[in-house]
Amino acid sequence: MESVYQLGAQRKPSRESAPAAPGLVFNIMRFSLHDGPGIRTTVFLKGCPLRCWWCHNPESQLPEPEVIYHEERCIRCGDCVRACPEGALQLEQRVIDDRGLCQRCGECVNACSADVRELAVRWMSVPEVMTEVLKDQIFFDESGGGITISGGEPLAQPAFVEALLADCRARRIRIVLDTCGFADSILMRRVSEKVDLFLYDLKLMDSERHLRFTGAKNDLILRNLKMLAERGNAVIVRIPIIPGVNDDSDNMDALSGFLSSLHLRQIDLLPYHRIGSDKYHRLHLSYRMEGVVPPTAEQMETIAVRLKHDGFRVRIGG
Numbered sequence: 001m002e003s004v005y006q007l008g009a010q011r012k013p014s015r016e017s018a019p020a021a022p023g024l025v026f027n028i029m030r031f032s033l034h035d036g037p038g039i040r041t042t043v044f045l046k047g048c049p050l051r052c053w054w055c056h057n058p059e060s061q062l063p064e065p066e067v068i069y070h071e072e073r074c075i076r077c078g079d080c081v082r083a084c085p086e087g088a089l090q091l092e093q094r095v096i097d098d099r100g101l102c103q104r105c106g107e108c109v110n111a112c113s114a115d116v117r118e119l120a121v122r123w124m125s126v127p128e129v130m131t132e133v134l135k136d137q138i139f140f141d142e143s144g145g146g147i148t149i150s151g152g153e154p155l156a157q158p159a160f161v162e163a164l165l166a167d168c169r170a171r172r173i174r175i176v177l178d179t180c181g182f183a184d185s186i187l188m189r190r191v192s193e194k195v196d197l198f199l200y201d202l203k204l205m206d207s208e209r210h211l212r213f214t215g216a217k218n219d220l221i222l223r224n225l226k227m228l229a230e231r232g233n234a235v236i237v238r239i240p241i242i243p244g245v246n247d248d249s250d251n252m253d254a255l256s257g258f259l260s261s262l263h264l265r266q267i268d269l270l271p272y273h274r275i276g277s278d279k280y281h282r283l284h285l286s287y288r289m290e291g292v293v294p295p296t297a298e299q300m301e302t303i304a305v306r307l308k309h310d311g312f313r314v315r316i317g318g
Contacts, residue, residue, distance in 0.1 A: 023160030025124045026060055026152070028132050031139070034318055036176035036197055038145025041133045043164070045149065046121050047156035049182045051215035052203070053288040054242050056276030059120040060152035065104035066120045068282045069097065073116045083111035099284060126163045130171075137173065146174030146196070155183035155191070165194040181221035188224045189231075197234045199268075199318070200225055204246050205254035213245055222258070229262035238318055240270045241295050241303060252303065256310045265311065268318035269304055271295050 024046040029035075032042045047063030048055075059066055074095060081089040088101035089108060095116075106119045133147050140146045147168055154161050154177060161177075168175050177191065178199040192198075202225065203218075204210040210218040228235055237259060241247050259267070272294050280287040304314045 021159040021163040022123050022125050023129070023157050023164070024063060024065075024121050025129065026057075026121050028129070030132070030136055032148065035148035035150060035178060036146070036199065038143035038174075039136065039139040040145045040148045040176065041136050042148040042150050042178075043129055043133070045151045045154045045157050045160070048151055048153040048180065049156060049216060050153070050180055053213050053245070054240065054272055054292075056273065056279075057152070058276070058279050058283055058285055063156060064121070065106065066283060067097075067102065067104060067106070067109065068118050068120050068279070069095075069284075070116050070118075070282060071095075073114050075114050075116075077114070079111045079113065080108035080117060083107045097284065126160070126167055129164060130167055133168075133173070134171075137171075140173060144174070146176065148176040148178055148199075150178035151180075153180050153182065155179060155187055158184075158187050162191065162194075165191060169194050181224045182216055183220075183224065185220070185224055185227065189227060192228055192231055192233050195233070197236065198228060199238055200228070200235050201238050201240070202255065202259075203240060203242075205251055205258060209245075213242075225264075226262060229264055235264055236266045236268055236318075237264055238268045238270055240272060241300060242272045242289075243292055243295055243299075247295065247299070247303065252306060256307060256312070259312070260310065265313055267307055267312050267314050269300060269307075269314060269316050270318055271300050271316070 025043060026046045027044040029042040029044070032040045035042045044060065046060055048061045051061065055061065059068060071094060076091060076095070078091045080095060081091045085105065085107060086101045086103055088098045090096040104119070109117045109119045149161060149164065165175060174196045175194065176197045176199060177195045180201045202221070203214065207217040207219060210216070239255065272292065274294065277287050277289070300316050304316055307314045
């Protein structure tokens with residue numbers, strides 16, 4: 001897989017110069033093989049209403065630019081400190097950030113010659129995104145692939161997503177939407193008419209536990225999934241397997257019963273991993289999964305066999 005998106009300081013376009021529906025994009029990944037069928041280009045949008053403890057892209061959560069700090073690269077030259085117009089940086093034994101003063105303008109990113117800082121976002125228009133997507137259209141046609149819109153939660157940027165969907169549909173590019181399901185139901189119904197396949201995250205069936213580990217209850221998520229199933233949309237349910245959080249038999253029984261009632265039979269099991277845990281430090285965030293060990297292959301297979309016994313088609317990974 002190749003990431004074609006280069007992070008850099010970008011400002012939101014002015015109202016006068018902005019194309020319709022600009023979006024906050026934090027990555028575009030070409031030649032992706034794990035975000036739907038065939039060879040795909042995955043567009044990652046910034047902003048998510050959930051705060052899952054195990055999120056491996058914490059830079060995707062806030063709907064605004066964020067500066068990622070690679071401390072190990074810092075040569076303590078002080079260029080970023082001098083460049084900051086808000087006085088949010090101080091040079092001591094290391095560069096100290098005052099997050100309250102930082103306006104995410106990106107001036108420190110531009111000033112740094114050691115690539116210590118990067119701005120985890122770029123404002124892009126739909127035509128700019130499509131310029132990248134269309135580079136791989138020949139691979140889409142040959143492999144049955146297309147575009148996957150992911151996040152964050154892509155439906156947190158509804159106007160941009162709907163404009164992007166419309167452009168892709170006009171070009172007959174197959175569309176996958178990777179969603180946590182926590183989105184306005186009217187919006188979900190509307191986009192369901194333009195999406196070829198939903199990758200739908202389902203984490204916990206108990207609403208209070210869902211609130212504890214993700215920051216929101218799951219009523220809306222379950223309601224939207226039920227709506228998609230009743231409409232006959234193609235859906236692959238993705239279940240992240242988080243040890244000590246949702247891998248217990250009670251949760252698996254509840255998930256199995258709910259999905260069976262909706263006649264949804266395709267499940268991807270995604271094992272918890274620690275890839276991206278270092279991003280929390282770079283973003284000055286605490287990582288709440290310290291000490292949690294990823295599930296073994298045997299543990300994943302046990303869960304897969306249990307769900308296959310209930311009549312599901314199960315794949316480990318996605």
